[in-house]
Amino acid sequence: MSSANEMEVDETYPLHECVFSGDVRKLSSLLRFYNVTQKDIHGNTALHLAVMLGRKECVQLLLAHGAPVKVKNLAGWSPLAEAISYGDRQTISSLVRKLKQQAREQMEARRPDLIRALINIQDFYMELKWDFHSWVPLVSRVLPSDVCKIYKSGGCIRLDTTLVDFTDMKWERGDISFIFQGEKPPGESLTVLDNKTKVYQRVRYEETETEIEDEVDILMSSDILAAQMSTKSISFAKAQSGWIFREDKKETVAGLYKSDIYTITGLVLESRKRREHLSTDDLQKNKAIIESLTKGNTQNLEANGEPLRRASLNPPPESGVDWITYISAKAGQYPGLGRKLVYKESSRNFRATIAMSDDFPLGVDMLLNVLEVIAPIKHFVKLREFVAMKLPKGFPVRIDIPILPTVTAKITFQKFEFRANIPPSLFIIPSDYNEDPQRFPDL
Structure with a gap:
């Protein structure tokens, strides 16, 4: 009983x-x-x-x-x-x-509201400057910078960038455009162009069986990782200027936006690793195994030519x-x-600054919508996570955020203007571009 x-x-x-x-x-x-x-x-x-x-x-x-x-x-x-x-x-x-x-399914459920929000705001052009820096001097000298140009027309967005990828201290430079076409079906709405080689790739909506099994191989062969930015004890304090007579620090960012400067404390990058x-x-072969798997398992084949799982x-x-x-x-x-x-667990505390302005014409909610559309770009995911926090009043026209344990990015909104004449051709794949489904293997 x-x-x-x-x-x-x-x-x-x-x-x-x-x-x-x-x-x-x-x-x-x-x-x-x-x-x-x-x-x-x-x-x-x-x-x-x-x-x-x-x-x-x-x-x-x-x-x-x-x-x-x-x-x-x-x-x-x-x-x-x-x-x-x-x-x-x-x-x-x-x-x-x-x-x-x-x-x-979550993206499909969110999609109608996202498209509606894009359509309901005036068309615009915006520039974001990325400057990557590190507290490790030799690393900081070789890190890239980039100016991203974003065009919004109706339910469409285009982003032009020279920074193709940024992962684990490796980056690829080029001339890349992401095009989001809101009226297209989900599997056809997001396309990435390589403007140097004149090829395009649709961002895959569903993975193939081989891609799923390759991912399983990688997961089973590598550490179980969990990294997140903890904001439990985060606080924002207005930065001060002056030696004797202290006052709240103010700046005009990009020569346009009068801003209040805040110091951010309590930002902790927590990293945890399991390998039981x-x-x-x-563990001895781990690096070689992962490199082999991420290159498509070409080094590990059975007698019949199938990947060795x-x-x-x-x-x-x-x-x-x-x-x-x-x-x-x-x-x-x-x-x-x-x-x-x-x-194994590790953490690193970050002290950062943010410039908040009431002069910027775009709202934070619309910025979050734009960043959601371009989510496949990895460093933009970090930016969206940061902007989604409860920030002080205004728009974050300049932000310092951690991207990797040793790397911080400074993002500056250096230009914004509403435009009524953005050409529709910007959101169309050029006729002389060829499709290459493998140009960007991580997308």
């Missing part, structure tokens, strides 16, 4: 309890009545537990009912991170597919933890359910 405490636990998290016991039939019936997105006191969803405990049938059932994959527990780990740790290839593949499907799923051999790991030993022990633990301190963690 169940005690009162056990009954209370069962009624609070019935999906989680079903997963713990591996009762697939009961889980199937309960999914009609309970919220598959619910988190328990440790921040785990039922999908987290299904992955950590190796309940493959429960995983598939929860995914079929829309269990979210991009969700983190109190420790900051997603179901996909836990699946990589457990090491079952089929489960990892299923989660990667569902993650991408859910991202597409990697063997000693993996990473095999599932042997499952971790049964933890022996029962449901009551798990759910009775202090929040975020439950006993381990899978492999023993091999974990």
